[in-house]
Amino acid sequence: MSQTDSSSTAEQKPNKVLALYHKTRRYPFGQKLFSIMVSRMAPYFGTIKPLITELRLNHCACLIKKRHAVHNHIKTVHVIAICNGLEMAMGVMAEASIPKHLRWIPKGMSLDYTAKAGSDILCIAEVTPEQWTPGDMLVPVTAYDAQGVVVVKGHIKLWISEKPQK
Template identity: 80%
Template structure:
């Protein structure tokens, strides 16, 4: 069976069901922030989700400003972690599970606009052990404002007795 023929997991199926509806992406994002409430602190929106790829939008507004009125890097890191977590939940093979172990990022430019956070992996990366998920945040002009990776620990699910 090819990747396109595999039945989507619950997260991917929910996204596919909701996104054609009016406000579907907003409702999907709200459901995610109910499961992980801290993510709601930056007012995110999941704008694109497919297996092994997720994009999260953070609007430039007062609640995410730093002292120079750009988007605070911690809000961006929160958006990157959200993109990674949703991507992981929508993509991980059924026999595996994940937990984050760390994050390493570089601040490369001022974040003076809305920010698009992207997490993306390849199917071959889903193996037990450490997995580095590349994460990148872009401004409205396509400039990279934060880049790095989030380290996941991937393990086999225990057998159910």
């Protein structure tokens, strides 16, 4: 089977995370239900009340609503809340996209704060299929305000390794 054949097969048969996302999307408030389920697996994410708005292979978008609980002292969305949203987008994307023989763990984060975050924030994590190889992997992450202005940009470094043989 060629690499093209195997990648199209992966798109036809989603892993458990993608399958759960597609299943919950069929219900009213399905995105919210999926987001709550993910937040229960990693409870700290619940502090930002994230909403996964889009999930497909190698791409995830997570919305953080601007509300009092995520404000900083100047009443914009606190950058640490945005970091949480970016990490959630990356983690959900990674779980939904990583080839079955690999595993991942975060190793670091490097971000630039480029503008005030005075509205709801959309956090995006996206990679290419070719990036899924053992070793360090840089996942580009970007946070946008409601007007499409980049408020945070950078990458999250993952360590990708082979799963141990069973």
